[in-house]
Amino acid sequence: MSEIHLHDGELNVMELLWSNRVLAAKDIAKIIKEYIGWEKNTTYTVIKRLIDKGAIKREDPGFMCRALVSKRMIQNIETKEFIARFYNNSLSTFFTEYLKNQSLSTAEILELERIIAENKM
CATH class of the missing domain: 1.10.10.10 (Winged helix-like DNA-binding domain superfamily/Winged helix DNA-binding domain)
Structure with a gap:
């Protein structure tokens, strides 16, 4: 499809x-x-x-x-399209720019760290 x-x-x-x-x-x-x-x-x-x-x-x-x-499938398609169009297909550029302007709670930071740690494996 x-x-x-x-x-x-x-x-x-x-x-x-x-x-x-x-x-x-x-x-x-x-x-x-x-x-x-x-x-x-x-x-x-x-x-x-x-x-x-x-x-x-x-x-x-x-x-x-x-x-x-x-x-979830549509979210994934649209997210990829968004990152491709506005961030030159760079996930790290997207996260860097997005997170610069956010106030994250300790819980959110820990969750992001957990997700990154899981993806290192």
């Missing part, structure tokens, strides 16, 4: 599916209408795009939708 890139509107639908596992398209449209204000046709268009991308699967009866990709 090639990497799936999602825009914000598609992520809205995916978040619902990641939270609920399976939803009917009509229920997705109702929830999106209430919280975002999209009309049903807009939501159905986004669902169709997600099906075409291989991010969700539609099952009958009831036009039931289910995520085919995990949230």
